[in-house]
Amino acid sequence: MKRFAYLFILIFFIGVFYLDGKIIVFYTPDCEDCYTTLTNSEFCSLEDKGILYFDINKVENYELLLKVEKFFNRKPKHFPIVVCKNKLFAGRGVIQNLPIIKTLAAETTPIDSLIKKGISEGSPHWENEVIPNRKKARQENTVYIAFFTKAGCKRCDRTEKMLSYIKKKYPFVIVKVFDTVNRENQKIQEAISIALGVPENEKLISPTVFLCDTFLVGREINENNIREIIEKNKGKNFIPPWIKGEQFKKVVKSQIVERFKEFSPFVVFVAGLIDGVNPCAFATIVFFLSFMAIIGRSKREIMLTGITFISVLYIVYFAIGIFLYRLFEIKFFISLRGILYYLIAAFAFILAVISLFDAVMLRKGRVDRMILKLPRVVKKTMETTIIKGSRLWNYIIAAFISAVVVSFLEFTCTGQIYIPTIFFVTGISSVKLKATLFLILYNIAFVIPIILLFLLFVIGLSSEKLYSFMRRRAFLLKIATAVIFFALAISLFFISH
Numbered sequence: 001m002k003r004f005a006y007l008f009i010l011i012f013f014i015g016v017f018y019l020d021g022k023i024i025v026f027y028t029p030d031c032e033d034c035y036t037t038l039t040n041s042e043f044c045s046l047e048d049k050g051i052l053y054f055d056i057n058k059v060e061n062y063e064l065l066l067k068v069e070k071f072f073n074r075k076p077k078h079f080p081i082v083v084c085k086n087k088l089f090a091g092r093g094v095i096q097n098l099p100i101i102k103t104l105a106a107e108t109t110p111i112d113s114l115i116k117k118g119i120s121e122g123s124p125h126w127e128n129e130v131i132p133n134r135k136k137a138r139q140e141n142t143v144y145i146a147f148f149t150k151a152g153c154k155r156c157d158r159t160e161k162m163l164s165y166i167k168k169k170y171p172f173v174i175v176k177v178f179d180t181v182n183r184e185n186q187k188i189q190e191a192i193s194i195a196l197g198v199p200e201n202e203k204l205i206s207p208t209v210f211l212c213d214t215f216l217v218g219r220e221i222n223e224n225n226i227r228e229i230i231e232k233n234k235g236k237n238f239i240p241p242w243i244k245g246e247q248f249k250k251v252v253k254s255q256i257v258e259r260f261k262e263f264s265p266f267v268v269f270v271a272g273l274i275d276g277v278n279p280c281a282f283a284t285i286v287f288f289l290s291f292m293a294i295i296g297r298s299k300r301e302i303m304l305t306g307i308t309f310i311s312v313l314y315i316v317y318f319a320i321g322i323f324l325y326r327l328f329e330i331k332f333f334i335s336l337r338g339i340l341y342y343l344i345a346a347f348a349f350i351l352a353v354i355s356l357f358d359a360v361m362l363r364k365g366r367v368d369r370m371i372l373k374l375p376r377v378v379k380k381t382m383e384t385t386i387i388k389g390s391r392l393w394n395y396i397i398a399a400f401i402s403a404v405v406v407s408f409l410e411f412t413c414t415g416q417i418y419i420p421t422i423f424f425v426t427g428i429s430s431v432k433l434k435a436t437l438f439l440i441l442y443n444i445a446f447v448i449p450i451i452l453l454f455l456l457f458v459i460g461l462s463s464e465k466l467y468s469f470m471r472r473r474a475f476l477l478k479i480a481t482a483v484i485f486f487a488l489a490i491s492l493f494f495i496s497h
Contacts, residue, residue: 022050022105026065027080028057032167034080037094046098049105092177143211143230144240145175148189150206159207159221166226173230176242180206190252191245210241268438272445306454312400314447321439355482362475 023046027034037043038053054061068083069075078091085104089097147163149156163175178185192210193203202208202217209216209226212233216225361369 022084023052023101024083025051025053025080026056026061026068026083027053029055031079033078033091037080040095042098043095046102046105049102143170143173143233144238144242145173145226146178146188146192146210146241147175148178148180148185148206148208148210150180153206155218155221156207159209162221162223162226163209165223166230169227170230174240176240178242180204187249187252188242188245191248192241193245194248194251195245196241212236212238213244265438265441268442269445272442273448276446276449308400310447310450310454313450314443317446318439318443321443322436349486352482352486356479359475359479359482 025038027038054064056062056065065081068081068088072088074088074090076088076090080090080094082089082094082101084101087100087104089101094101145163145166147159149160160177167173167175178188180186180189186204189204189208192198193208193215196210196213196215198215198217202215205217207218207221209221211226212229214229216229
């Protein structure tokens with residue numbers, strides 16, 4: 001209701017004499033970022049759509065800005081702030097979202113986006129100290145810097161502040177910022193890296209700075225190094241790095257795919273395999289074999305029922321993975337990605353230690369003291385579900401329903417490996433298809449143990465013998481689980497850097 005109240009207030013203040021404008025802009029005359037954005041040729045092309053400028057140094061305009069921020073429930077830290085229809089853009093986001101602004105401006109009726117309370121201008125005005133710097137910049141040969149950063153990266157934040165200082169010291173420097181959370185920006189970084197001969201082990205690292213046909217990565221980025229490069233190349237003409245890399249865009253995709261082929265699939269496959277033979281999954285496997293025995297039908301019927309069970313188990317577990325992957329891509333999670341990397345790495349490390357503890361308990365024969373095991377309540381629920389399902393007249397439907405329920409119940413336990421692995425995948429995948437293939441690979445590995453046990457059961461090995469075999473190997477499986485947790489923790493820690 002509050003939001004509708006705010007909307008009513010805004011509509012009430014719509015200016016009937018401002019009907020020629022579809023875009024409103026809040027800026028300050030002494031803001032260099034405002035000058036850079038609002039004098040950008042692409043932004044200026046929007047003038048035919050109708051733009052009204054509000055200098056927030058004026059009391060009326062600042063109060064208007066407060067109302068707008070309250071309505072959007074946002075308080076941007078950077079200027080200019082642009083409002084078009086029901087969207088608000090700020091700082092660098094204005095230029096990055098120009099296509100969206102153009103679309104909204106084309107759809108918007110004038111009265112939708114203009115507010116009467118305020119003193120507007122047909123064009124912005126600037127303080128003298130802002131414009132001379134730009135004129136001086138044009139007199140020098142412009143130095144273009146491409147800065148690749150990543151949300152949650154502390155070194156990136158420090159680099160951004162340092163580049164702000166460089167811009168003030170050298171007015172002829174233009175810095176373009178690329179957030180590598182955006183996959184398109186990753187491709188641009190890869191293309192520039194190819195153009196400038198960046199070594200494989202230094203590609204796609206944040207922070208990275210490209211300028212004057214050279215580059216600085218990570219700890220190499222400091223005031224002295226950048227000043228030295230700028231001073232050394234004064235008077236020379238260089239193509240902006242992002243333009244220089246355009247000719248290599250076609251080879252970027254294949255190179256990224258090849259790089260991940262050499263590294264990531266093995267980690268993901270092993271994680272899925274260990275997840276599938278995790279002691280927590282033993283209960284599901286044994287119940288599954290018992291379910292087959294209860295049916296007591298022909299081998300053909302058992303095969304069809306077993307294939308249904310395994311297929312549904314795979315599909316549901318894969319769907320859970322896709323859901324979590326999409327969840328980690330939501331803007332809210334992206335903004336917290338740096339923190340989440342550390343938290344999930346710590347979570348994986350703790351689980352590794354617990355797995356080692358469980359291994360020791362198994363060695364001592366004290367199974368009751370194990371920590372990572374299927375809770376009794378969940379185990380009982382799974383057993384009841386499968387037994388009830390077996391009484392259904394159609395065994396295929398029984399297998400289908402049982403597999404769906406078992407998938408979710410089993411996730412309460414095997415999710416200990418699944419979640420860190422999915423987060424690892426989101427950190428190294430540069431395209432959605434690649435991430436999807438990783439999840440397919442993980443889930444193939446996950447069902448391999450169940451497929452093998454099912455085949456052994458079909459050829460005549462009893463579920464009691466299989467269960468006994470798994471119990472004897474439980475210690476080694478716990479050790480393997482600890483190893484994969486340690487590997488995931490270390491990988492996530494390095495990805496966060």
